[in-house]
Amino acid sequence: MVTIVSPLIIRTTIDSIIGSEPIGSNFLERLIQYIGGRAYLRKNLWIIGVLLVFIAVLRGILLYFRNTLASKTAENTAKNIRDSLYDQIQRLPYEYHVKAETGDLIQRCTSDVNTIKRFLSIQLVEVAGSLFMLGFVSYTMFKLNVKMTLVSMATMPIIFIFAFIFFSKVKKAFEASDEAEAELTTVLQENLTGVRVVKACANQKYEIEKFDEKNKDYRDKTYKLIQDLALYWGASDFICFIQIGLTIVFGSIWAVAGEISLGTVMAFSTYVNMLLWPIRQMGRTLTDMGKAIVSIGRIEEIFNENIEILNGNNEKPEIKGNIEFENVYFEYEKNTPVIDNISFSVKAGSTVAIIGPTGSGKSSLVYLLARLYDYNRGSILIDGKELKDIDKAWVRKNIGIVLQEPFLYAKTIRDNIKLANPNIQDKKVYESAKIASIHQDIKSFDKGYDTYVGERGVSLSGGQKQRVAIARTIINDCPIVVFDDSLSAVDTETDISIRKALNNRKNKSTTIIISHRISTVSEADEIIVLDNGRIIQRGNHEKLINEKGLYQRLYEIQNSMKDLEEDIKLHA
Template identity: 70%
Template sequence: MKNFKKLLEFMEGYKLIYLLGMISILISQMLTTVTPLILSTTVDSIIGEKSISSPIIQSIVNLLGGKELIKERLWIIGLILVFVAVLRGIFLYLKNTLASKAAENTTKKIRDRLYDHIQRLPYEFHVKSETGELIQKCTSDVDTIRRFLAIQLVEVAGSIFMLVFILYVMLTLNIKLTLVSILVLPITFFFSFIFFTKVKKNFEASDEAEARMTTTLQENLTGVRVVKAFSRQEFEVNKFDEKNLDYKNLTYKLIKNLSLYWALSDFLSMVQVGCVIIFGSYLTYKGEISLGILIAFTSYINMIIWPVRQMGRTLTDMGKAFVSLGRIDEILKEPIEVLEENHHEPKIDGNIEFKNVYFEYEKGKPVLKDITFNIKAGQTIAFIGPTGSGKSSLVHLLPRLYEYNQGSIKIDGIELNTIDKAWIRKNVGLVLQEPFLYAKTIKENIRLANPSMKDSRVFDAAKIASIHEDINSFELGYETLVGERGVSLSGGQKQRMAIARTIINNSPIVIFDDSLSAVDTETDISIRKALKERQNKATTFIISHRISTVSEADLILVIDKGKIIQRGTHNSLINEEGLYKRVYNIQNSLDDEVINL
């Protein structure tokens, strides 16, 4: 019931269209049930001598010229059957059109809402989630719901109506034969219900296996250059084959269960038809029913068996749809990140104070411990330390990608967690270690945050990032398409484009999260010099493993295991025993070896 309410919520605005589709199928089913009555009346009362008991049918016969005239011109009955079939076809067309329109609009609404919700989920959610599974939920799961809405759900109303209406007609014709006709129906329905409850887990397992296979495929296509570089094709093929085999086995198990259901339900259906024909023939022989009634019953029994048999498929499809709806609802239940919290939107100059800051991803496992430092607007602070020491986690607190657990972070004297996330992120430029470029032109990528930015600003940002000359060397210049994920550019070019994209906004705070590692030392120096010389000099955070990159910073913090173990300028730290001096000596000796070569 809960899932059905959620489905109705998504259908808001399209319920009337769906209702019209259901009305269409009801009329269509009614016309279907009329055909056996026409044949029965023809055999018994037109060709035969039995009187017509129904006043309505008698009125129609009189309107057509009477029994004798129709008997002489049986083609009239043929025309009536054709007319009924055409009319039924029209309402079937309306049913399909209206149900499909409502289903497509509903699933579009689901996709839009799902995509919009995913965009608004916090950074932490995306870090932990598997991309392939999210893609699966946005595509396959939504399509499962679409098929159920377009095909199965609208059929439920028609099947129930047909079942009730036909049973009523059969009871008016002969009670004994009706009771025989429905003898196996409860068994068939019960079997369908049991099957649905059992097969639901198979559908879930199959969907999850498909999600794992999709994730593997997505990872491989994303990292195909790494696969080629390390000649890992065979390993990747085997890994995909394992996931594909798992998906195949689980899906095959599901198909076997479905095959078993249809085989057994076919057997039960044939038993039911056999009982009706045998008992009906006996009643006809005894004179309790006419031949026309037997013909009507043999038609009706097939009509009521099919909806009951389909109930199993309807229930399984409903199960699949509700499983998919539940998987989608898992995402929709995830709390979105509130970017505009009606907090402060102060003018940000870039004075930053960390005081006794603690941060943890998992409770009881702190990543940052007692972080304290001050930096004035326009100054540069650098972080150096082993991999996994907490440097990136620290700078990710500034744009509020994560929230600190204890302590205080103040920007220009205002507590960071009282400033709107949307506002702080407009004022903090973050250049990540692994830049992501869209399959657009170079110009579109650089001015991504502000598509209306003037070309002159784009060129200035590219010059500061030392990428302007490289871009002009391309045949199409700034109109060059970079390819998916920037595949047509070198690692250094992508990194510099990401830097240009960030600094074009003149943010008062800029963070380089080990993002200068992909550029050579000369380019590194050129970028840092250009940043220092530009107007509206920003407060700059630099994470790097390269001493030459951090050496000119106003303050250098050495971090290890989440703690600040050293602090000072380059000159003070190289004269102090510790990690910084060891790294400095190692890099200097390596540089000397390169020069001697």
């Protein structure tokens, strides 16, 4: 509104103060008389200049408050979206995270959210301002001169149609560019996560080539998008210049003919720019809106995923540690069983070991027990209660799992061990570390338990990370503890020490040990041998080594390897 006043003041000055045209407005007439009249203003045109400067300053102040408010609103909206996204991702089931690409999720939570924020803080405000401007400018122009207004708007329908067609065509280019950026982010994330493997395998050349390929694809798709945008801006500029030219030419002709005043021509030359600018900007608005729509769609895909209900109305019984599998059947893909009608039972406080070749279904049993996946058929009972009837969060609180690939956060060792219960006493931390045979290693560090382990525990060895993860799990005194091949990175003596310490604990937990190593499972109360999702052998160590089958073959192979290692040491 403030912007529209300036051309009217210039028109009045040229036509009615410098010239002799009637003012045509009672309000302006009274205002001029109040200031001192036309003759006074004609001798003191600096007053008009000061008034124009004041209007410009006022417009600047209003724009500042508008942009500040818009930016604050957009930032708060972006924060709320990020919070909601993070909350949604935390609640998504394990199965989703197994299939999702980390780099793609990161890009959706950062780049896509920022795209929406930019649209809200800049373009959405511009759209509202442009519509307001178009309405007032059009009304003012029609009031001044209908014929000049029609000339000044002659090419605007063409710009509207061109912008609409452009938007519908370029949307796919936005999506392609966005997806290419997501793939690039994924490659970068994977490389940085596995940089030690890359260094160890001297695989830098391959990684550089892989990144370069994705980078080129992103560049090409983005360049195609830029070409489309350049075509739009070039064409729209050409049409706008034609419109400005038409306004000036026709305005000059009619001014010379005496049909309109010179001040009206000056006002229209300003107003036509005010009209063309928002219409021309509509291309940028549609461009950013296209990006925002694509980003909203990508974010909606996450929100449309079904979350995992951890705290439902299910039971929360006291768990002592009795486990029973009854004809359990499970498949990741249809008609491809991973667990095929398995039945076995574990008594509270006992130790059961599961051994078998890779892909036999050992880890899948753990996932089913912790309800990371739900079995298709059969039943799993904990202390006589059907597992699916027990609250998921309650199940996971009472089942401690030490994974094969331990994950440590970029915190101190103390914080990592106390992760599930930050308020637990340090005495309990030390006890758990001793059981995990990591206490002495920690004490040897300069800062002891306050040693910062770095991202993913990079400053610790593989065995040390596994033992910290074991301490983190057993500190909670869960009635059921599962070791998913989590002793593979420790030497045999440490393995024995950990298992003895676990057996000597008060309130001994039900323990399930998954391993490839015979020495790790040999002292279990019962050993279950899996192959292709089925139990092919079961019994204690003495029984199985004397029974022809997979366990006996593994025992013989590992014994031969052990003898070979000892011979090498003797002759070294």
